[in-house]
Amino acid sequence: MVAAIFAAVFAILLLMAHQNQSNTSDMGSSLRQDAYGTSLLFDSYQRAGYQVERSQDEDSLSDQNASSTTVFFIGGSPDDGWEMVNGKVQGVGKFRGRIESFLARGGRVVLIAPRASLKSESQGWEVDNQWPQGLRRSGPTWISPDLRAMPPGSEAMYLAAAAPWLKTDANWTTLFAEKMDPSAHVYMAMRRVGEGELVVASQQWFLLNETIKTHPNPVLLDFLAGGRPVIWVDETLHGLHQEQGVLWLVQRYRLQAALLFFWAALLVLLWNMSGDLVRRPPRDWAGEITRSGEAAGVAGQRLLQRSIAAEQVVAECWEQFRRRWPQDAKAISADASWGPRLRAALAQPPLAGYKELTAVIAERRATAKGLARVAHAHREGPYRVPDSLKTTPEEARIA
Numbered sequence: 001m002v003a004a005i006f007a008a009v010f011a012i013l014l015l016m017a018h019q020n021q022s023n024t025s026d027m028g029s030s031l032r033q034d035a036y037g038t039s040l041l042f043d044s045y046q047r048a049g050y051q052v053e054r055s056q057d058e059d060s061l062s063d064q065n066a067s068s069t070t071v072f073f074i075g076g077s078p079d080d081g082w083e084m085v086n087g088k089v090q091g092v093g094k095f096r097g098r099i100e101s102f103l104a105r106g107g108r109v110v111l112i113a114p115r116a117s118l119k120s121e122s123q124g125w126e127v128d129n130q131w132p133q134g135l136r137r138s139g140p141t142w143i144s145p146d147l148r149a150m151p152p153g154s155e156a157m158y159l160a161a162a163a164p165w166l167k168t169d170a171n172w173t174t175l176f177a178e179k180m181d182p183s184a185h186v187y188m189a190m191r192r193v194g195e196g197e198l199v200v201a202s203q204q205w206f207l208l209n210e211t212i213k214t215h216p217n218p219v220l221l222d223f224l225a226g227g228r229p230v231i232w233v234d235e236t237l238h239g240l241h242q243e244q245g246v247l248w249l250v251q252r253y254r255l256q257a258a259l260l261f262f263w264a265a266l267l268v269l270l271w272n273m274s275g276d277l278v279r280r281p282p283r284d285w286a287g288e289i290t291r292s293g294e295a296a297g298v299a300g301q302r303l304l305q306r307s308i309a310a311e312q313v314v315a316e317c318w319e320q321f322r323r324r325w326p327q328d329a330k331a332i333s334a335d336a337s338w339g340p341r342l343r344a345a346l347a348q349p350p351l352a353g354y355k356e357l358t359a360v361i362a363e364r365r366a367t368a369k370g371l372a373r374v375a376h377a378h379r380e381g382p383y384r385v386p387d388s389l390k391t392t393p394e395e396a397r398i399a
Contacts, residue, residue: 026238028075028113028204030054035210038074042233044212044221051230058236061098066107066196069230073099074112075204076237096120103196108226113204123193125171129164129202130185140205143178143187145220150175155217157187158206166202175199197226314346314353321361332364 027036031054042052055061061071078095099109100120111118117128142156157176165185168174176188190199205211225231322329332338338360345356 025235025240026076028208029235029238029240030072030074030233031235031240033209035208037209038204038207038212040209040212041207041221042231044216044218045225045231048218048221049229050225053230053232054235055232056235056240058094058098058234061102061232061234064102064107064230064232066102066105068228069232070108070110070225070228071102072110072112072231072233073114073237074207074233075115076234076239077115078237099198103193103198106195108197108199108228110199110201110224112201112207114200125191125193125198126167127200128167130167131164132162143176145176146174149173149190151219151223153219154223155215155220157220158211158215159187160203160205163187163203163205166200176201199224199226310350313350314348314357317354318342318346318357328361328364328368332360335364338364 025032025037028038030038030042030052033039042054046052064071096118099111099118100123103109103123111127114127114129117126119126119128139161141159143159144156145154147154159178165178165187166172166189168186168189172186172189172191174184174186174189177184177186187203188199188201190197192198201207206217318329332342341356341360345353345360347353348356
């Protein structure tokens with residue numbers, strides 16, 4: 001019951017955290033569930049059997065298997081710093097390096113609506129958006145795919161009223177373009193980069209929730225995945241970073257199984273330490289009887305020592321009584337009435353034998369107390385009951 005309550009509270013906290021991220025993340029976030037997020041896009045991938053990983057740890061990309069992973073970077077601004085090159089703002093630092101490293105390992109990168117120009121001198125590619133000076137059209141529109149590069153059945157791409165286009169060269173393969181005078185405007189293109197593949201779309205409106213809901217495009221989504229089973233989406237572009245605490249370390253180095261084992265071992269140790277473990281009285285009366293609060297290892301050993309075969313339970317109880325109160329035990333054994341009952345109890349099953357043994361001991365004590373009261377009546381002054389006739393907590397438990 002306690003475990004169920006804990007699991008329910010934990011699930012509610014996770015849901016609240018997820019909903020808070022969905023409401024506060026930037027446009028294009030895979031966690032955002034309103035019209036401007038892309039949660040439907042990645043939900044569609046999950047329903048189609050893809051493994052979707054929403055990452056808030058930018059360094060975890062280096063742990064991904066590049067040959068089986070497609071990485072999505074949707075909008076957002078990498079917090080890596082910027083520089084001006086020939087009058088243009090270009091991204092610098094880790095973001096470009098992560099893309100270069102993943103492509104060099106044979107990965108597939110889908111870069112949607114980059115916020116600034118990206119240029120790789122080492123790999124020879126450049127991504128740059130060209131924005132129109134004003135609105136070119138009165139409203140949004142749909143453009144058809146280039147079927148020379150796109151698979152048959154590919155759906156049209158949705159364009160907003162003001163959408164940028166890509167600056168491309170001969171190394172790029174056009175996927176979606178709109179014929180304009182005097183040339184075409186390219187809105188999605190791809191190219192090979194070493195062993196990897198780079199797909200770039202100039203804007204993200206065709207992947208947002210509202211568009212996916214009204215105009216689903218499964219052929220296009222399968223094409224973007226490139227036949228790879230794992231979809232990894234970077235949420236750090238939208239300002240969602242996981243705090244680098246214990247949970248971050250567990251997720252970063254895949255220590256979930258070790259964490260579960262640690263908690264299970266801790267619970268077992270706490271259970272061992274909290275038990276009222278009392279070992280059998282030792283043959284050496286100078287030995288110490290260990291009670292609750294002892295070390296976990298000793299407690300476990302005492303627990304094993306308490307294991308007694310069922311047929312030996314009554315005999316063990318009598319043996320403990322004989323060691324603690326030898327005079328009473330001797331009197332019971334020698335008595336003409338109690339002796340046969342004692343031997344019969346030792347031969348009975350544990351429950352019946354224990355009840356009979358308890359009855360014999362109780363009768364002996366009642367008789368001893370009666371004799372003590374009679375002796376006290378014939379003596380002057382206070383009478384002190386011998387120690388052997390006193391009732392201790394252990395004795396009361398047996399009785």
